[in-house]
Amino acid sequence: MYRAIAQDAVRQRLQQFIAARRLPHALLFCGPEGCGKLAMAVEFAVDLVKLDADERGKRMADALQHPDLHFVFPVYKPEGSSSAPTSELFMAEWRDAIRNSCYFDLPAWVGQLTKEAKKVQIYAEESARIVHKLNLMSSQGGYKVMVIWLPEFMHESCANKILKILEEPPQHTVFILVSEHPERLLDTIVSRCQRIDFKGLADAEIEEALCAQRGLDSSMARTIAHSAAGSYTRALQLISVSADEALFFSMFVLLMRKCYLRDIREMRDWARQVSEWGRERQKDFLAYCQRLIRENFMYNFHRPELNYLSEQENQFSVNFARFVNERNVIPIMDELSQAQRDIEQNTNSQMVFFDFALRMIVLLIQ
Numbered sequence: 001m002y003r004a005i006a007q008d009a010v011r012q013r014l015q016q017f018i019a020a021r022r023l024p025h026a027l028l029f030c031g032p033e034g035c036g037k038l039a040m041a042v043e044f045a046v047d048l049v050k051l052d053a054d055e056r057g058k059r060m061a062d063a064l065q066h067p068d069l070h071f072v073f074p075v076y077k078p079e080g081s082s083s084a085p086t087s088e089l090f091m092a093e094w095r096d097a098i099r100n101s102c103y104f105d106l107p108a109w110v111g112q113l114t115k116e117a118k119k120v121q122i123y124a125e126e127s128a129r130i131v132h133k134l135n136l137m138s139s140q141g142g143y144k145v146m147v148i149w150l151p152e153f154m155h156e157s158c159a160n161k162i163l164k165i166l167e168e169p170p171q172h173t174v175f176i177l178v179s180e181h182p183e184r185l186l187d188t189i190v191s192r193c194q195r196i197d198f199k200g201l202a203d204a205e206i207e208e209a210l211c212a213q214r215g216l217d218s219s220m221a222r223t224i225a226h227s228a229a230g231s232y233t234r235a236l237q238l239i240s241v242s243a244d245e246a247l248f249f250s251m252f253v254l255l256m257r258k259c260y261l262r263d264i265r266e267m268r269d270w271a272r273q274v275s276e277w278g279r280e281r282q283k284d285f286l287a288y289c290q291r292l293i294r295e296n297f298m299y300n301f302h303r304p305e306l307n308y309l310s311e312q313e314n315q316f317s318v319n320f321a322r323f324v325n326e327r328n329v330i331p332i333m334d335e336l337s338q339a340q341r342d343i344e345q346n347t348n349s350q351m352v353f354f355d356f357a358l359r360m361i362v363l364l365i366q
Helices: 008-020 037-050 055-064 086-099 105-111 126-135 156-167 188-193 203-214 218-225 232-239 243-261 264-275 279-299 313-321 330-346 350-363
Strands: 026-030 069-072 144-149 172-178 194-197
Touching: 008 037, 008 194, 026 218, 026 350, 037 055, 037 069, 037 144, 055 069, 069 086, 069 126, 086 126, 126 156, 144 188, 144 203, 144 264, 156 188, 203 218, 203 232, 218 232, 243 264, 243 279, 243 350, 264 279, 264 350, 279 313, 279 330, 330 350
Parallel strands: 026 172, 026 194, 069 144, 144 172
Antiparallel strands: none
């Protein structure tokens, strides 16, 4: 029911643990975003819990509702709440997300929780819940499994308390930590885990999954798979380009055309329009612009395997890429980075974007 795409070498290694009934008490899954770390963690956790379960227990495990299967993940503190929440408050949303697809990133998870931009964390209060759950007797005498997604978001107090239970775990307990940035974890936590590294997915593996799971024809699946750069999460996002990304593309194209024509009045109107967005969207737009500039620079090397453009972006780059070259690519990226810093520091956004537009007139002719 929950099966990671490809990653057969990792799966074989984990199955060997199960077959020998000699499991590390803590595993650390690491690798690039979208490679299937979370999917494999859920697949493995469900298999472990089902080992000694009866038929009812197996059905509960498949539904992610077995009493010995636990999840911890970053959450936000609702307004008006007197205390920090634990993952338990959002467990229904988590199960829905996993059942839909184990391939999602942190922004998508936050978007499922709330429409507003929220800071998320694994709060200190979570540690007491973890200790309590794992100290309970196993419901059917089998393994108790705790999957912690993005442990680098743990509050320092929570991380320190988790360290203690990792040092002396209850019997038949397995931790699976799924991390995007293991370098942000306490060294003492990392040292107590058996690390398993995942590789990014091959284009052919993503293409096959898109055809089988999403019903895409092979041509479209091949294009999306290459643009996804090893991430099935990114591939799913590319199937239906978000409204924001479509807007970002149209606004980038509009600006480049107005800069080429040196239409100052239209450029000022463009800056005013972008200034009406929220600051988070403005920062996302500038990050998108950086990606598109970088991809257009690479386009000039005529190595399509190095480009990660959507079909629409690729069509635009046929004519635009020649304007991004060795002389101006670094100055353009510097201007975009400076604009990001200015936006983060609450500088007048209309001034920031109009100033950037004016500088692009000069940079594009270098």
